Amino acid sequence: xxxxxxxxxxxxxxxxxxxxxxxxxxxxxxxxxxxxxxxxxxxxxxxxxxxxxxxxxxxxxxxxxxxxxxxxxxxxxxxxxxxxxxxxxxxx
Ligand code: HEC
Numbered sequence: 490x491x492x493x494x495x496x497x498x499x500x501x502x503x504x505x506x507x508x509x510x511x512x513x514x515x516x517x518x519x520x521x522x523x524x525x526x527x528x529x530x531x532x533x534x535x536x537x538x539x540x541x542x543x544x545x546x547x548x549x550x551x552x553x554x555x556x557x558x559x560x561x562x563x564x565x566x567x568x569x570x571x572x573x574x575x576x577x578x579x580x581x
Contacts, residue, residue, distance in 0.1 A: 510561075510566030511570075517553055518547060536574065537572075537575075544560055
């Protein structure tokens, strides 16, 4: 369940963050674009900065009001799963 999953993720050790990022992403974002968007050859995000910008843009468009921490969790989730940029969390 969305709410339970997110609440349970709060205050947990750092290792839980990717899990929270996954939940946030699956609940808010994945309905529209499947994981295919992120692995296609012509993918738009070509650097950690661009990936971060996409996450900001989409969460803004959906008016999700994610905190910096939540944005970073989703970033970690997507980077871990698809992009594998060397910088795990870009500097703010
Ligand atoms: C209304 C449908 C829709 C929703 C909801 C949506 N996206 Fe997207 N997203 C797209 C489309 C379409 C593209 C491809 C855009 C393009 O090619 O310019 C895209 C592209 C992206 C990319 C770039 C992928 C690449 O090419 O590397 C990222 C990252 C991304 N979205 C993240 C998110 C996140 C995070 C959320 C949730 C906060 C989200 N999106 C919600 C439709 C959506």
